[in-house]
Amino acid sequence: MQKNALITGVTGQDGAYLAQLLLQKGYQVYGLTARRSSDTHWRLRELGIEKDIHYLDGDLADACSIQRAVTKAAPHEVYNLGAQSFVGASWNQPVTTGIVDGLGVTHLLEAIRQFAPETRFYQASTSEMFGLIQAERQDENTPFYPRSPYGVAKLYGHWITVNYRESFQLHASSGILFNHESPLRGIEFVTRKVTDAVARIKHGLQKELRLGNIDAKRDWGFAGDYVQAMWLMLQQERADDYVVATGTTTTVRDMCQLAFEHVGLNYQDYVVIDPAFFRPAEVDVLLGNPAKAARQLGWRPTTDLVQLITMMVDADMRRVRKEL
Numbered sequence: 001m002q003k004n005a006l007i008t009g010v011t012g013q014d015g016a017y018l019a020q021l022l023l024q025k026g027y028q029v030y031g032l033t034a035r036r037s038s039d040t041h042w043r044l045r046e047l048g049i050e051k052d053i054h055y056l057d058g059d060l061a062d063a064c065s066i067q068r069a070v071t072k073a074a075p076h077e078v079y080n081l082g083a084q085s086f087v088g089a090s091w092n093q094p095v096t097t098g099i100v101d102g103l104g105v106t107h108l109l110e111a112i113r114q115f116a117p118e119t120r121f122y123q124a125s126t127s128e129m130f131g132l133i134q135a136e137r138q139d140e141n142t143p144f145y146p147r148s149p150y151g152v153a154k155l156y157g158h159w160i161t162v163n164y165r166e167s168f169q170l171h172a173s174s175g176i177l178f179n180h181e182s183p184l185r186g187i188e189f190v191t192r193k194v195t196d197a198v199a200r201i202k203h204g205l206q207k208e209l210r211l212g213n214i215d216a217k218r219d220w221g222f223a224g225d226y227v228q229a230m231w232l233m234l235q236q237e238r239a240d241d242y243v244v245a246t247g248t249t250t251t252v253r254d255m256c257q258l259a260f261e262h263v264g265l266n267y268q269d270y271v272v273i274d275p276a277f278f279r280p281a282e283v284d285v286l287l288g289n290p291a292k293a294a295r296q297l298g299w300r301p302t303t304d305l306v307q308l309i310t311m312m313v314d315a316d317m318r319r320v321r322k323e324l
């Protein structure tokens with residue numbers, strides 16, 4: 001029997017990779033998209049799946065549109081990847097971030113509870129909920145301490161997922177994913193900002209790269225690996241919460257060095273520290289412990305940071321060459 005899946009945020013990095021994975025597995029994929037004037041489908045086009053998805057108009061902030069999408073798609077599985085996902089922007093749009101990333105989750109869970117209680121639900125939670133870390137390596141039992149309006153909104157989304165699982169026995173799982181990157185990453189996030197700049201500098205189109213706090217440390221994995229973990233969570237008999245990470249942490253500085261070195265440049269000749277990119281409150285270091293995901297889901301990352309950054313720089317070099 002063919003399964004239906006509904007993905008919110010289908011045009012984002014994770015949405016695109018997950019849609020590709022589910023299509024390969026034979027799912028009928030419905031994608032929720034908010035109408036926007038700019039081109040948001042470029043990732044789906046790059047993966048060659050733009051025409052294989054059934055698009056539904058809707059917005060996580062609009063409960064009616066969410067109800068309609070759930071009824072229309074009649075999904076076996078719902079993946080909630082839609083969000084205002086840029087941490088830095090969340091200080092400028094704290095209320096929108098709260099409505100979409102927080103209350104939006106309740107809109108979906110309510111629609112499932114009322115119209116499709118057998119549907120399995122995945123919530124995209126985040127290592128940003130750990131924020132000011134309370135343990136050296138963060139796992140499912142580490143207390144949370146978010147440090148941005150984004151982290152606070154996501155924490156609400158996480159707990160409402162747990163609460164609907166416990167209150168209404170919904171099959172609702174929360175994936176606490178650490179940073180995950182790819183050639184499809186948005187340009188505002190630091191890895192892609194760096195790999196795009198490396199390609200432009202190498203081709204003489206850019207002279208410098210302005211960054212904020214390059215001493216921050218992140219546990220970076222490959223988004224293509226991480227969407228596998230999302231799918232695996234919904235195939236389990238019982239819903240649960242899982243940390244998904246590589247178990248290695250690196251500074252932004254060292255990540256930069258890797259990216260520039262890959263094309264024979266020294267990052268110190270190009271990186272300029274710009275206070276404009278510092279955040280009002282920073283998450284200094286994140287390091288995940290993915291032992292539970294390995295044990296219960298059989299999930300393991302396949303791509304280390306060197307492979308990931310190499311893949312991203314190579315993709316941006318190709319893109320910039322095409323532009324010339």
Ligand code: GDR
Pocket residue numbers: 085086087088125126127128177178179180188189190191193210211212213214216217218252277278279282283
């Ligand atoms: P993050 O990702 O906030 O961890 O959230 P991001 O790549 O934006 O920042 C990582 C770290 O790099 C520092 N940094 C800069 N960041 C950006 N964007 N631009 C800069 O110029 C810059 N200079 C230094 C940041 O201060 C930070 O410490 C990502 C998002 O995808 C979230 O949606 C997701 O939940 C988490 O990862 C897991």
